[in-house]
Structure formats: structure tokens, C-alpha cells
Amino acid sequence: MKRPADRIFCSEAVGGVHQDQSAIYNMQLGFAAPTAGPLAAASTSESSLTFNNLPAGSRKRPREFSEHALSFLGEDFSALVQQQMLHVDCLVLHHVEKVRMESVERLKRFLRRVLATVEEGVSKRLRAKEEEMERLKNLNWALEERIRGLCVENQMWRELARSNEAATHALRANLDRALAAAAEAEAKAEAAVDDAESCCCGGVDNAEAERKRVACRLCGEKQPAVLLLPCRHLCVCAACGPAVAVCPVCDCDKSGSILINMS
Structure with a gap:
């Protein structure tokens, strides 16, 4: 069920096309359907194939022919045909718009997936770098503590060596x-x-x-x-x-x- 706005859009979009093509539709249906009135006595020499060779007075007959071409058994089908063609054009335009929207939506979903994949990869690399920096920071801190401990131990050994040297000198003097x-x-x-x-x-x-x-x-x-x-x-x-x-x-x-x- 189409909304009134869709129908108005379809009517405005294809109205001009149907006005230009109404003569063609009337001519095609006129050749296929039986006619009444002045067209029944028309000769073969007055067909559309010799239309360009007719005198100026005979050029009114294709218009008369198109006016009565969509008449069958006394009923005029031109309005019905135009309405059906308008409905078909509206369906085509609606389908084109629907396909376009679906394509845009698929493109957006694809771009979102690509962006999510890129963000996930970048996040993983950033987390790995942060973990490596934290590990190096802890290792650096442990090495600094070890260096400070070795410096203190070295100072203690120096003091012990000096005290032992003093004791040795005292014992030698004794x-x-x-x-x-x-x-x-x-x-x-x-x-x-x-x-x-x-x-x-x-x-x-x-x-x-x-x-x-x-x-x-x-x-x-x-x-x-x-x-x-x-x-x-x-x-x-x-x-x-x-x-x-x-x-x-x-x-x-x-x-x-x-x-x-x-x-």
C-alpha cells in the first residue's frame, strides 16, 4: 500500500513522460484493436508507413486515429492504461530508491565493520605496547634497586676492609x-x-x-x-x-x- 506522498512523487516524476509517449501507446494499441467509425473504411495506402507522403489535408487522420485507438467495444481504455503505466513507473522508482537505500546501508555496515576491525587492531597493539612499557618500567625499577643494594654492599665491604687493615696494622705493631x-x-x-x-x-x-x-x-x-x-x-x-x-x-x-x- 503506497502512501499519498509516494503517489504524488511518482505522478510528478513520470507525468511528462506519459504525456510524450501517449501517442505511441495509442498507436500500438490502435493497430492491435478493432476500430469503429471513419477508421473502418481506411485503405492500406493510408497506413503509417506512407504517412509522410500524404498531403497536408490528410495529416489530421493520425490524430483522429490516436483519439479512437484505445476504444474497444465503445469503451475508452486510455485513462486506465495511463494509470497502469504510472503505477508501474511508481513501482520502478520505489524499487530503485529501495535498492539505493539498501546499498547505502550495506556500505555503511561495511564501513562500520572495517572501522571496528581497524580500531580493534590498533587497540590490541596499543595494549601490547603499554604492557611492554610497564614490563620495562618494572625491570628498570628492579635494576635500580639492585644497583643501590650493590652500592650499599660495596660501601660495607670497603668499611670492613679498612677496619681489617687497621686491625692488621695494630696486630703487627703489637x-x-x-x-x-x-x-x-x-x-x-x-x-x-x-x-x-x-x-x-x-x-x-x-x-x-x-x-x-x-x-x-x-x-x-x-x-x-x-x-x-x-x-x-x-x-x-x-x-x-x-x-x-x-x-x-x-x-x-x-x-x-x-x-x-x-x-
């Missing part, structure tokens, strides 16, 4: 002093032996006293060989060194000991 004290004690012992040889009775007592002075302060028999720290007294032998907790000379608490090879 060892030098202990060796000097041992050499001095040995020189005194040799001097005491010489004095003992020069005297008889008194020399033996002095030698014994000197031996006890330079002997281990715990057992009193063996030669001192352990340097106590931090007081740095060389006053106990190797056997008594581990059992000593307090220096027998100054009563200082022992924090460590160094075994000195006197041989």
Missing part, C-alpha cells in the same frame, strides 16, 4: 713490641747467666729469680708464648693461654690472644 720485649728478655737472661758465672752463690739465686720473672705467670715453668689482647702482655705459655680469661699482670679482661712462635 707483634713487633712483643718480639722486642722477648728479645730484651732474652738479652737480660743471657746477662743474668753471665753474672751467675761470675759469682758463686749469689749468682744462682739471681738466675732463679730472673727465670721466674720471665716464665709463665700461671705455671711458672714454660716460656711465655701467648700475647693477650687488648692489654698486649706476653705473660702466659701456649698451654695456659686458652684457659686464661683475665691477664695475670694487669687483671684486664681478655678479648683475644695471639700465639707467638719464639723458636
Whole structure:
């Protein structure tokens, strides 16, 4: 069922075409349908094939012929034919418009699908790039933390090396002093032996006293060989060194000991 607007559009679009072609339709239907009146007595020589050779007075007959061509059994079908042709033209125009709209809609759907596909691809690539940037950011942060940790560890090792170096120098100085004290004690012992040889009775007592002075302060028999720290007294032998907790000379608490090879 067509709307009134469609009918008006179709009528305006094809009205002029039907006015120009009305004579052709009338002539075609006139040749196919029987006619009445003046056209019944027309001769063969007055057909449309010899229309251009007729005199001026006979040129009115095609118009008369077209006026009565759509008459059949006394009824005029020209209005009906024009109405049917107008309806057909309206259907054609409506179908053309419908096809055009469908083509436009298909093109829009196709463009939307293409745009959606492109947007999806771009979105996937952007997400992949963002994930890669986030991963590199986390890796960079982890490397920075590792570098800071290594710097702190390096500083700690430097401090430890400096403290160990200072302790080494202190121990070397203590060892030098202990060796000097041992050499001095040995020189005194040799001097005491010489004095003992020069005297008889008194020399033996002095030698014994000197031996006890330079002997281990715990057992009193063996030669001192352990340097106590931090007081740095060389006053106990190797056997008594581990059992000593307090220096027998100054009563200082022992924090460590160094075994000195006197041989």
C-alpha cells in the first residue's frame, strides 16, 4: 500500500513522460484493436508507413486515429492504461530508491565493520605496547634497586676492609713490641747467666729469680708464648693461654690472644 506522498512523487516524476509517449501507446494499441467509425473504411495506402507522403489535408487522420485507438467495444481504455503505466513507473522508482537505500546501508555496515576491525587492531597493539612499557618500567625499577643494594654492599665491604687493615696494622705493631720485649728478655737472661758465672752463690739465686720473672705467670715453668689482647702482655705459655680469661699482670679482661712462635 503506497502512501499519498509516494503517489504524488511518482505522478510528478513520470507525468511528462506519459504525456510524450501517449501517442505511441495509442498507436500500438490502435493497430492491435478493432476500430469503429471513419477508421473502418481506411485503405492500406493510408497506413503509417506512407504517412509522410500524404498531403497536408490528410495529416489530421493520425490524430483522429490516436483519439479512437484505445476504444474497444465503445469503451475508452486510455485513462486506465495511463494509470497502469504510472503505477508501474511508481513501482520502478520505489524499487530503485529501495535498492539505493539498501546499498547505502550495506556500505555503511561495511564501513562500520572495517572501522571496528581497524580500531580493534590498533587497540590490541596499543595494549601490547603499554604492557611492554610497564614490563620495562618494572625491570628498570628492579635494576635500580639492585644497583643501590650493590652500592650499599660495596660501601660495607670497603668499611670492613679498612677496619681489617687497621686491625692488621695494630696486630703487627703489637707483634713487633712483643718480639722486642722477648728479645730484651732474652738479652737480660743471657746477662743474668753471665753474672751467675761470675759469682758463686749469689749468682744462682739471681738466675732463679730472673727465670721466674720471665716464665709463665700461671705455671711458672714454660716460656711465655701467648700475647693477650687488648692489654698486649706476653705473660702466659701456649698451654695456659686458652684457659686464661683475665691477664695475670694487669687483671684486664681478655678479648683475644695471639700465639707467638719464639723458636
